Amino acid sequence: xxxxxxxxxxxxxxxxxxxxxxxxxxxxxxxxxxxxxxxxxxxxxxxxxxxxxxxxxxxxxxxxxxxxxxxxxxxxxxxxxxxxxxxxxxxxxxxxxxxxxxxxxxxxxxxxxxxxxxxxxxxxxxxxxxxxxxxxxxxxxxxxxxxxxxxxxxxxxxxxxxxxxxxxxxxxxxxxxxxxxxxxxxxxxxxxxxxxxxxxxxxxxxxxxxxxxxxxxxxxxxxxxxxxxxxxxxxxxxxxxxxxxxxxxxxxxxxxxxxxxxxxxxxxxxxxxxxxxxxxxxxxxxxxxxxxxxxx
Amino acid sequence: xxxxxxxxxxxxxxxxxxxxxxxxxxxxxxxxxxxxxxxxxxxxxxxxxxxxxxxxxxxxxxxxxxxxxxxxxxxxxxxxxxxxxxxxxxxxxxxxxxxxxxxxxxxxxxxxxxxxxxxxxxxxxxxxxxxxxxxxxxxxxxxxxxxxxxxxxxxxxxxxxxxxxxxxxxxxxxxxxxxxxxxxxxxxxxxxxxxxxxxxxxxxxxxxxxxxxxxxxxxxxxxxxxxxxxxxxxxxxxxxxxxxxxxxxxxxxxxxxxxxxxxxxxxxxxxxxxxxxxxxxxxxxxxxxxxxxxxxxxxxxxxxxxxxxxxxxxxxxxxxxxxxxxxxxxxxxxxxxxxxxxxxxxxxxxxxx
Ligand SMILES: Nc1ncnc2c1ncn2[C@@H]1O[C@H](COP(=O)(O)OP(=O)(O)OP(=O)(O)O)[C@@H](O)[C@H]1O
Ligand SMILES: [Mg+2]
Numbered sequence: 001x002x003x004x005x006x007x008x009x010x011x012x013x014x015x016x017x018x019x020x021x022x023x024x025x026x027x028x029x030x031x032x033x034x035x036x037x038x039x040x041x042x043x044x045x046x047x048x049x050x051x052x053x054x055x056x057x058x059x060x061x062x063x064x065x066x067x068x069x070x071x072x073x074x075x076x077x078x079x080x081x082x083x084x085x086x087x088x089x090x091x092x093x094x095x096x097x098x099x100x101x102x103x104x105x106x107x108x109x110x111x112x113x114x115x116x117x118x119x120x121x122x123x124x125x126x127x128x129x130x131x132x133x134x135x136x137x138x139x140x141x142x143x144x145x146x147x148x149x150x151x152x153x154x155x156x157x158x159x160x161x162x163x164x165x166x167x168x169x170x171x172x173x174x175x176x177x178x179x180x181x182x183x184x185x186x187x188x189x190x191x192x193x194x195x196x197x198x199x200x201x202x203x204x205x206x207x208x209x210x211x212x213x214x215x216x217x218x219x220x221x222x223x224x225x226x227x228x229x230x231x232x233x234x235x236x237x238x239x240x241x242x243x244x245x246x247x248x249x250x251x252x253x254x255x256x257x258x259x260x261x262x263x264x265x266x267x268x269x270x271x272x273x274x275x276x277x278x279x280x281x282x283x284x285x286x287x288x289x290x291x292x293x294x295x296x
Numbered sequence: 297x298x299x300x301x302x303x304x305x306x307x308x309x310x311x312x313x314x315x316x317x318x319x320x321x322x323x324x325x326x327x328x329x330x331x332x333x334x335x336x337x338x339x340x341x342x343x344x345x346x347x348x349x350x351x352x353x354x355x356x357x358x359x360x361x362x363x364x365x366x367x368x369x370x371x372x373x374x375x376x377x378x379x380x381x382x383x384x385x386x387x388x389x390x391x392x393x394x395x396x397x398x399x400x401x402x403x404x405x406x407x408x409x410x411x412x413x414x415x416x417x418x419x420x421x422x423x424x425x426x427x428x429x430x431x432x433x434x435x436x437x438x439x440x441x442x443x444x445x446x447x448x449x450x451x452x453x454x455x456x457x458x459x460x461x462x463x464x465x466x467x468x469x470x471x472x473x474x475x476x477x478x479x480x481x482x483x484x485x486x487x488x489x490x491x492x493x494x495x496x497x498x499x500x501x502x503x504x505x506x507x508x509x510x511x512x513x514x515x516x517x518x519x520x521x522x523x524x525x526x527x528x529x530x531x532x533x534x535x536x537x538x539x540x541x542x543x544x545x546x547x548x549x550x551x552x553x554x555x556x557x558x559x560x561x562x563x564x565x566x567x568x569x570x571x572x573x574x575x576x577x578x579x580x581x582x583x584x585x586x587x588x589x590x591x592x593x594x595x596x597x598x599x600x601x602x603x604x605x606x607x608x609x610x611x612x613x614x615x616x617x618x619x620x621x622x623x624x625x626x627x628x629x630x631x632x633x634x635x636x637x638x639x640x641x642x643x644x645x646x647x648x649x
Contacts, residue, residue, distance in 0.1 A: 196348075198394055199399055
């Protein structure tokens with residue numbers, strides 16, 4: 001007995017560094033591609049083109065109308081797709097979990113969502129251009145079947161605010177499905193039965209129990225969707241070719257160095273994004289903690 | 297006066313019969329337990345009373361009114377779940393007041409009733425706590441208060457204590473019984489724990505594979521089981537196969553060793569195969585007490601169970617347990633010793649093979 005205790009006492013130093021062995025590649029990776037670039041970003045935003053310290057870049061964020069417009073446009077698109085994708089995704093997740101649709105449908109939807117939520121960038125943009133662009137096949141179909149020319153007779157434009165939002169929806173709602181399905185599974189059957197037993201109708205149960213319990217998850221997921229859309233770049237760039245001045249595209253323009261070239265300002269704009277994202281993530285984790293406490 | 301009544305109630309799930317021809321009349325203020333092993337249909341029967349399952353056949357009435365097909369929300373039956381099922385987004389007081397607010401009772405009345413319930417379940421200090429801040433025992437008391445707040449006709453409890461540890465289980469079980477008696481409410485209590493059923497109930501329904509095996513008071517169920525299943529399920533029981541030797545004198549033999557029983561065996565014939573059941577506590581060593589049946593045995597094993605010492609003996613080729621109260625001056629035999637044991641005629645139960 002005493003011997004075992006002694007042996008145990010002696011062993012930690014050996015296993016201590018071994019414990020960390022598995023995560024070493026991750027830390028290396030994080031330092032190289034997360035910590036260092038972030039430092040570069042912060043330093044860059046306080047440096048002018050002569051390499052001297054300055055607040056000018058950050059001040060310029062609030063002075064240049066096109067930058068404020070870009071942030072505002074990004075926020076609107078992200079919010080619209082977060083709310084739209086959130087509601088749509090929630091309803092889908094609801095129907096395959098508590099809604100009682102057949103089991104196979106559920107696994108099919110989850111698999112699709114897993115793939116679709118990661119489908120973004122150039123391929124996504126082109127698939128939308130191929131379907132809903134000026135010469136897309138759905139555009140053509142609508143013209144042939146209903147005799148309506150989307151681009152001439154309606155306000156519709158794939159390369160606009162709503163067009164881009166629609167395209168984002170393609171990866172937004174599946175992400176919502178992926179997050180909400182487990183949360184909906186966390187609703188206990190007994191809660192519903194207890195509510196019914198106490199005289200509540202289905203509507204009363206949803207309004208007083210289920211939705212309040214789910215609300216932190218719903219809001220938290222929508223924040224996640226917001227961040228997801230807010231950081232997107234390639235999809236928008238491939239779809240609109242830079243015509244729609246969302247913040248990521250404007251940053252790209254500053255850093256890549258065509259006409260607008262001012263890397264310092266670009267860094268400052270990126271830092272603004274990081275701050276907005278950080279605020280969202282804090283909100284997300286706060287809400288997540290709340291719902292975990294309940295759905296435990 | 298019959299309050300709750302189940303007549304010829306059955307429930308099928310596809311080809312499977314979960315409950316078969318269940319008949320029970322429960323009096324007002326009576327505490328009835330459904331006792332049986334896992335899967336015997338206790339919960340299903342309870343859920344039919346609550347309205348979560350609709351019987352395949354049969355009728356359920358409360359105060360003579362047919363509720364067989366009524367929605368659960370229209371039955372005014374209170375239910376306490378094994379997993380507590382408290383609403384996590386509401387405080388203790390809000391949970392208890394939920395049913396009353398759904399019924400649109402006046403807010404002042406709701407507040408009063410919640411206070412009253414909090415006093416009954418002894419949780420006044422926790423009124424504003426959330427469920428995740430409570431212990432299991434406290435949560436189940438809240439669930440009880442919530443179910444009772446709506447003044448239900450019948451209180452249904454589905455293994456309400458099985459998620460709690462032993463000490464709390466025993467304390468809360470007494471508390472539940474106390475509250476039930478104080479309010480005079482009719483209660484149905486589902487459990488697979490015989491000790492719980494015996495200590496709580498006015499009457500016990502022992503169930504087995506969807507059927508009612510025996511209905512009776514705890515005293516009847518424990519002392520006069522009518523089937524081997526009940527005898528085995530309720531309490532520890534020695535049972536062995538035996539042969540009727542003399543039907544007129546109620547004498548049977550286990551491996552040739554004769555026992556006299558108090559059970560009337562005139563209906564049986566000499567040579568009939570039967571099962572003999574004897575409770576461990578009904579055996580005594582011969583040196584301590586002289587009784588009708590004195591048989592030879594060999595000591596096989598001795599186990600301390602706290603207040604009781606359980607001695608395993610061989611009588612012929614059959615194993616029997618024998619319980620004696622523990623005391624420091626007890627002279628225990630040694631394993632392998634030959635001895636003699638005795639039991640009264642009344643202790644020898646004779647059941648169908
Ligand atoms: N919805 C259902 N569909 C199919 N079979 C069911 C359903 N509900 C219950 N059963 C079956 O009916 C039988 C009785 O179930 P029930 O839950 O009433 O048992 P129980 O006596 O409460 O058991 P336990 O002590 O394990 O809770 C079980 O075999 C169960 O598998
Ligand atoms: Mg059960």
